[in-house]
Amino acid sequence: MxxxxxxxxxxxxxxxxxxxxxxxxxxxxxxxxxxxxxxxxxxxxxxxxxxxxxxxxxxxxxxxxxxxxxxxxxxxxxxxxxxxxxxxxxxxxxxxxxxxxxxxxxxxxxxxxxYPSAPGIYRGLGYEVVGSFDDVDVPLPELGRVAAPSGIVTRRAGVADFDAVTAVHRTWAAAQNGPVSRAEKPFWTPPEKFFADYTGVTLAVDGSGEVVGFASWLRGEGFTPSSAVMEVDDLIALTPDAARALWRTLGSFSTVVGTARVSTSGLDPAWLVLPSLTTTVHSAHPYMLRVLDVAGALGGVRSPLEGARVPFAVRGAPDLDGAWTLTVSDGVTRVARDTVALEDAHHERPVLSPNGLALLYAGAQSAGNLRFAGALTGPPEHDAVLTALFSGRQVHVRDYF
The missing domain is CATH 3.40.630.30 (Gcn5-related N-acetyltransferase (GNAT))
Incomplete structure (x- = not known):
């Protein structure tokens, strides 16, 4: 049947x-x-x-x-x-x-x-790995060596601080490629539930009273440093001193907790204030992306490359196959389908596989690297512009589903 x-x-x-x-x-x-x-x-x-x-x-x-x-x-x-x-x-x-x-x-x-259990299965469907959501173990005694912050204090957050926490996450997320916005279910939760899910949410507050960072954490069980582990779902800082203040607060548990298991991805700037790299990846979850709508995804991106014009094609998936031209007008990318026959496109324009399109859009790989991987073929004269159009933001994810 x-x-x-x-x-x-x-x-x-x-x-x-x-x-x-x-x-x-x-x-x-x-x-x-x-x-x-x-x-x-x-x-x-x-x-x-x-x-x-x-x-x-x-x-x-x-x-x-x-x-x-x-x-x-x-x-x-x-x-x-x-x-x-x-x-x-x-x-x-x-x-x-x-x-x-x-x-x-x-x-x-x-x-x-x-999030794939077997990336190879989903590559055949046009998805490609663009980043990874990782749980990283940080020895708490190391955090005592983080330099003292200047002009930052920490305090415990309450329900009244929910909007401030949300604003910090939004500011950070808007500067990256990939984070879930947390504006829709199941990633948006009511303030009361958000705070009830954690032992504590610690705020980093600057001298003007503005919240410039937060860490959400679960204390965990036990009080023997060799075995006790606390979990940190978010440690997001908008300034280096905010990062220092939050790390040092976690480090204050070092007499009873040996490890903070922190959810992170990529090279987060909040980690750049740490004095050492004595960390261990406890678990890694690759994150894959597929473009569903070429014009919908690649169009509307703000770009300083005013006047840029890049013809390109996508080949390898019936729902994406076609020839396109991307232009930058009034600081925004615009993508229009062309009438060029796809079988002739590789003679006159770069051709992306669906996987290469995903990597390029996410800013996860340059055009040059896509060529090394066989995900971009055709003439190379537009490679530098293609790379510049979609690079500049790191790929970060913080929510598993």
């Missing part, structure tokens, strides 16, 4: 839950099926491929915005991908993604991101 892909209904939840347990394991006590009310209020979109009457594959889509090139970009975050073991390698995943991403594109989501 043929494969049918459709949205998951509540009646499908037992099978949906079963596939999830087979793929990701079953927690102690089992994985509960949500109630109709919980499922209706979830806010995500679930899709499944059915082979006959049986559910063969499933995934979940989170609709949110993430920061790229100084703007919030509508994003389809993919999670919970699972294929029944007996049907793996049968093409179900490709059909499932094609349908789910087609719906995402219709909703105006210009890019899609995910």
């Amino acid at each position: 043929g494969i049918t892909v459709r949205p998951v209904e509540y009646a499908d939840q037992p099978d949906y839950t079963r596939l999830g347990s087979e793929a990701f394991g079953t927690p102690e006590g089992g994985r509960p099926v949500p109630t109709p009310e919980e499922w209706a209020a979830s806010g995500f979109r679930e899709w499944a491929a059915f082979d006959g009457d049986g559910m063969a594959a499933r995934l979940r889509v989170y609709g949110f915005t993430s920061w790229f090139h100084g703007a919030r970009v509508p994003t389809a975050g993919i999670a919970g991908v699972a294929v029944e073991p007996e049907r793996r390698g049968s093409g179900h995943l490709g059909r499932l993604f094609a349908t789910a991403l087609g719906e995402a594109r219709e909703r105006g989501e210009a890019i899609s991101t995910l």
